[in-house]
Amino acid sequence: MNSVIKGTGYVLVHVPDMIIQNGTTQTAERAAHPDSAYLKSLPEHLRTYEDALSYWPNQIYIGNAHPEELRQVPFPYFREKKEGAGRYGTFGEIMPENEFLLLAQASDVFDVVKLEKEFVAATRDAFAADPVISAEIAGRVAAGTDITDIDAYVRAGQAEPLFVDGKLVGCVKSAHDTDINLSAHVMHENIMSKASSVLALLHAVKQSGVDAGDIEYVIDCAEEACGDMNQRGGGNFAKAAAEIAGFSHASGADVRAFCAAPVHAMIMAASLVKAGTYKTVAVTAGGCTAKLGMNSKDHVKKECPVLEDCLGGFAVIIAANDGVHPEINLDLVGRHTVGTGSSPQAVITSLVAEPLERNGLKIPDIDIYSPEMQNPDITKPAGAGDVPMSNYKMIAALAVKRGDIERKDLADFVEKHGLIGWAPTQGHIPSGVPAVGFACEDIMAGLIRRVMLIGKGSLFLGRMTDLFDGVSLVIQPNSGGQEETGVSEEQVRSLIARALKEFAQSLTGETRG
Amino acid sequence: MDLENQKRVKDFADQYGPENVVVLVGAAEGEAAGLAAETVTAGDPTFAGPLTGVQLGLTVYHICEPEIKEVVDPAVYDEQISMMEMVLDVDDIIEEMSSIRDQYCKYL
Numbered sequence: 001m002n003s004v005i006k007g008t009g010y011v012l013v014h015v016p017d018m019i020i021q022n023g024t025t026q027t028a029e030r031a032a033h034p035d036s037a038y039l040k041s042l043p044e045h046l047r048t049y050e051d052a053l054s055y056w057p058n059q060i061y062i063g064n065a066h067p068e069e070l071r072q073v074p075f076p077y078f079r080e081k082k083e084g085a086g087r088y089g090t091f092g093e094i095m096p097e098n099e100f101l102l103l104a105q106a107s108d109v110f111d112v113v114k115l116e117k118e119f120v121a122a123t124r125d126a127f128a129a130d131p132v133i134s135a136e137i138a139g140r141v142a143a144g145t146d147i148t149d150i151d152a153y154v155r156a157g158q159a160e161p162l163f164v165d166g167k168l169v170g171c172v173k174s175a176h177d178t179d180i181n182l183s184a185h186v187m188h189e190n191i192m193s194k195a196s197s198v199l200a201l202l203h204a205v206k207q208s209g210v211d212a213g214d215i216e217y218v219i220d221c222a223e224e225a226c227g228d229m230n231q232r233g234g235g236n237f238a239k240a241a242a243e244i245a246g247f248s249h250a251s252g253a254d255v256r257a258f259c260a261a262p263v264h265a266m267i268m269a270a271s272l273v274k275a276g277t278y279k280t281v282a283v284t285a286g287g288c289t290a291k292l293g294m295n296s297k298d299h300v301k302k303e304c305p306v307l308e309d310c311l312g313g314f315a316v317i318i319a320a321n322d323g324v325h326p327e328i329n330l331d332l333v334g335r336h337t338v339g340t341g342s343s344p345q346a347v348i349t350s351l352v353a354e355p356l357e358r359n360g361l362k363i364p365d366i367d368i369y370s371p372e373m374q375n376p377d378i379t380k381p382a383g384a385g386d387v388p389m390s391n392y393k394m395i396a397a398l399a400v401k402r403g404d405i406e407r408k409d410l411a412d413f414v415e416k417h418g419l420i421g422w423a424p425t426q427g428h429i430p431s432g433v434p435a436v437g438f439a440c441e442d443i444m445a446g447l448i449r450r451v452m453l454i455g456k457g458s459l460f461l462g463r464m465t466d467l468f469d470g471v472s473l474v475i476q477p478n479s480g481g482q483e484e485t486g487v488s489e490e491q492v493r494s495l496i497a498r499a500l501k502e503f504a505q506s507l508t509g510e511t512r513g
Numbered sequence: 514m515d516l517e518n519q520k521r522v523k524d525f526a527d528q529y530g531p532e533n534v535v536v537l538v539g540a541a542e543g544e545a546a547g548l549a550a551e552t553v554t555a556g557d558p559t560f561a562g563p564l565t566g567v568q569l570g571l572t573v574y575h576i577c578e579p580e581i582k583e584v585v586d587p588a589v590y591d592e593q594i595s596m597m598e599m600v601l602d603v604d605d606i607i608e609e610m611s612s613i614r615d616q617y618c619k620y621l
Contacts, residue, residue, distance in 0.1 A: 341593070343593040343594065343597075344596065344597050345592065345593055345594065345595070345596040345597060346592075346593065348596065383544075383545070385541070385542065390541065390600070393600040394596060394597070394600055397596045397597070397599040397600045398596050400599060401595060401596055401599070407599075410599075
């Protein structure tokens with residue numbers, strides 16, 4: 001039987017200080033032109049936490065508004081504030097930078113994250129008040145270090161500084177004296193990815209209602225690599241995050257395929273569950289510090305706020321069929337093969353048309369397509385256009401070519417089967433997966449029947465191949481089957497209660513009719 | 514235009530002679546197509562790559578322009594390009610490309 005999606009977690013972490021310190025656009029500029037006008041004006045264009053919180057696309061990401069609502073919001077979205085915006089949503093939260101640094105330390109097991117004493121004291125209560133942060137996780141945060149020690153590590157070039165509101169509050173030390181793969185820069189990047197993955201996993205567990213102890217396997221599909229000089233991408237983010245999230249019965253592994261990795265990972269997770277290898281698998285990814293402020297030169301030039309100011313994370317819990325939750329249909333998996341070719345037409349045919357045709361379906365039979373869901377508020381000022389819209393136009397044009405729709409209906413198709421992008425440009429984060437939460441809710445409410453996730457990846461960036469990549473899958477309503485053969489605790493209680501009642505009745509001589 | 518691509522275009526022009534090189538652009542928008550065309554004719558307008566200040570004046574077309582479409586096997590064009598042709602603003606692309614060619618191409 002097909003596996004089901006039990007729940008999802010979507011998290012953002014607002015990290016304005018990391019934009020300046022760790023985004024590659026900024027670090028490259030600082031190395032080449034330390035006195036550039038762009039770097040000088042960058043801080044004026046950073047958003048406050050409150051502004052990031054009330055930003056419509058961010059509220060949609062964590063589940064406080066439906067993507068359809070974005071159609072009514074005037075563009076550009078950064079000029080509008082969502083009324084009633086909150087830190088927590090149906091699927092997750094938007095965590096502020098100060099609390100996240102405590103989570104980063106809680107996620108560090110090699111004592112490389114150092115935080116200043118007073119900063120820890122001032123932040124600890126707020127961090128512990130987060131409903132997904134257990135006492136055990138909060139208890140992992142150390143009392144703190146003297147600022148003079150932190151300052152000394154940073155000055156000696158042994159540590160990546162951590163700032164909040166421009167003030168030094170901590171650092172991430174290198175984990176080895178000479179190994180560049182364990183340098184402070186790499187450790188910082190990896191710990192932030194791990195910590196945001198932990199946060200996403202915690203929310204996914206909460207939202208799905210599964211017990212953390214029931215998760216048997218975790219697949220990490222982010223874009224970082226952890227290892228030492230002898231195995232640069234050795235891994236394993238998945239198991240590392242599972243440990244902090246309290247998944248004591250889980251193992252795991254990392255899957256890497258650039259932005260296509262999340263959909264690859266979901267197909268693998270669904271297959272592992274369908275095969276019966278594991279009953280419950282979590283797919284997770286943390287955020288990417290390198291991509292913070294990636295398009296900020298254009299944003300600053302065009303007097304927009306720096307909109308790439310959040311790390312993104314997501315997690316999906318995939319489990320054996322419970323007869324209730326939406327299924328992943330593995331018969332409808334599309335894949336871009338080595339021989340497919342790289343023209344957009346070949347790519348969309350392989351990912352969309354081929355799996356549908358193989359199953360006797362047409363392109364309009366999918367209610368909602370979720371390709372690359374980048375927020376156009378970020379990409380348009382940077383000259384990259386509206387990415388989801390381009391994808392929808394291509395799918396619609398292919399439908400016209402195949403005779404599935406009339407050419408005059410092309411625009412209607414785009415509106416009916418598409419969504420406006422709301423995801424942060426964190427590479428793997430916008431690629432297909434942002435829609436899973438809403439897709440499951442809308443499918444369970446009977447509003448839609450089929451959603452196709454399309455993950456695409458630019459493999460050529462790694463210079464190992466000039467090939468493109470992509471995979472797709474379809475989520476559909478539960479077909480009514482059930483694979484869980486065990487009896488739940490509630491059922492056991494009910495059976496015992498009934499037996500006791502019958503026993504008592506037999507003692508009092510009552511008879512049942 | 515990507516700096517690596519600029520370098521490759523420059524190398525081809527050096528190797529085969531600029532009069533023997535035709536550059537085909539596949540950009541999705543008129544503006545982007547025009548920028549690529551300008552780079553291989555008048556030089557890199559962003560002053561960042563190897564073609565900065567290098568006026569190669571190469572012959573340059575977009576894949577959706579009629580001059581190119583008519584020399585491509587119709588079956589291949591239908592299989593590889595026709596879907597994007599439906600999506601793109603071809604008139605805008607032709608206008609941008611023609612303008613650049615009229616100003617800077619040396620070998621037409």
